[in-house]
Amino acid sequence: MIQLHDADLKLLRVFAAIVKCGGFSAAQAALNIGQSTISEQMTQLEARLGVKLCQRGRSGFRLTEQGAAIHDATLRLLSAVDTFCMDADVLKQNISGTLNLGIIDTTITDPDSPLPVTTQRFVSRGHDVHLNVYVGTPAELEERVLDGRLHLAIGHFPTQVPGLSHALLYQEALGLYCGRRHPLYGSKAGPKALLEAIGSSRIVARGFMLQHDLELLGASKAAATVDNIEALAILIISGAYLGFLPRHYAAHWEESGDMRPLLPERLCPTAPFDVITRRGLAPPPILQAFLEDLAASSRQATRS
Incomplete structure (x- = not known):
């Protein structure tokens, strides 16, 4: 050995x-x-x-x-070493070490996200900590939390994966968007006719929300599948596809006229934003401190 x-x-x-x-x-x-x-x-x-x-x-x-x-094996070992160092620092009444945080893409424009306020609150505690932030798909984030490479992750996780704990942070507002070059961009059709046209259009769906997206539109299959929001926006702007985007993320193109929402009064779903951690393990002090600040920031956002 x-x-x-x-x-x-x-x-x-x-x-x-x-x-x-x-x-x-x-x-x-x-x-x-x-x-x-x-x-x-x-x-x-x-x-x-x-x-x-x-x-x-x-x-x-x-x-x-x-x-x-x-x-x-190296990644698991180094994560375990970091966790040990953080636990040992409790004896010095000092929280230090590396916090490995995972997030999904395109959250920077989300005014409901508690992450910026949480980060400021956490850093202002004066901890001797290093933040390691990884941006990935929901499946990647789940895998990394499960194997210990990430302490926690924030995003859409529609499937309850064994071994993970989920806590709801907030609901993200979505809209169905089409690009300027899409035939339905300037449509004057009524809601019923427009819904029928949408159902027969090419739909780009989020891989991690595939069936949910199709069910909302009454479509039988997706013409394209993506695993991140930027790729989704590219296909919508092309004018060849329709798809759901976060309202905050699409706002820029909506203002410029490159996109428009279709039936925003009817097709206005929300998607839960969760924080996931590994189940069954006592959180190390650095993770516990971050989770406390995340909860406090979420309560503050709810009150305001």
Whole structure:
């Protein structure tokens, strides 16, 4: 059995940084060391572990099968080490360490999001903390919370995944949008005729809300599927598709006339924004502090 030492943890952190950056050259700036040093350290790590971790050369950087497995284990180990350090800091009456937070894309324009106020409240506590923020799809965020790479994630999570706890933050308002070049953009049809036309149009659906989107429109299938809101907006602006967008995100294009909502008085669903954490584990102090600030910010937003 391999006995890990401080030097091994340092080498594993270098390995994780290389994979995150996509290769030795790209990792130089992140690690602030030269490529020859990085190559030497990777050779040392491979010797310690007894496996080939990656292929590098003119063909580019690629993890071996063993390297991919070691990388997953490395991320779990480093997350556990960070959590241990945070727990140990309680003994000093000081909350410090790294908080790994996940969010879905395009939330910056959402006035109902408590995240900006929460971040300001959390930082003003004076904690010696480092925020590590990851933007991903709902499925990616769920996976990373489950395996410990993220302490929590905020977004749309329509499926109750075993092992995760869900807490509702607020409801996000949506609208059905079409682009300027779409045939229905200037339609004067009544609600019934417009609904029929919408049902027979090409629909772009959010992969994580596929059936929900189709059921709202009475459509049998999606003509396109996306896993993030920016891709959805691109297809709508093209004029070839109709799809649901957050009202706050579409406001810019609505003002410019590049998009318009269809039947906003009828097609105005909301989607729950949840915070998810891993079930069954006592939250480390840094996570508990952030969750407390998140709850306080949500209550403040509700009152205002």
